[in-house]
Amino acid sequence: IRDKWPKPPLIWRMGTGEKRLTYRRRRSYGTKSNGARVVKTPGGRLTFQYIDKRAKGPHCGDCGLRLQGIPCLRPKQYMQLPKNQKSVSRAYGGARCATCVRNRIVRAFLIEEQKIVKRVLKSQAKKPAK
Secondary structure, X not given: OHHHOOOOOOEEEEOOEEXXXXXXXXXXXXXXXXXXXXXXXOOOOEEEEEOOOOOOOOEOOOOOOEOOOOOOOOHHHHHHOOHHHHOOOOOOXXXXXXXXXXXXXXXXXXXXHHHHHHHHHHHHHHOOOO
């Protein structure tokens, strides 16, 4: 995980001279949330351009697959989205994928069928055999 955000070079080697760069914000360590790359401004200066962390997007709570129909955003950006873009119009929409929802429905149906079969067998066993 640490390899994704390597510490940015504080010394930029360019030709024979060396340009020293400092962070523009308060955090002075090469952490995951402090990723930066060196860019040249239109004025010819070298500065750090801060990189946002990549968004993973929502995943299914059962199987872990990426949910379709919902954009990949950072958590703060989801607050600004309207409700219809944060979920899918289906049972468990935005929390479970379609396959897992189908499996849940089928499982619930089969469990109910099994209960009915048990009840019928129990009632048949109570009746005296003629």
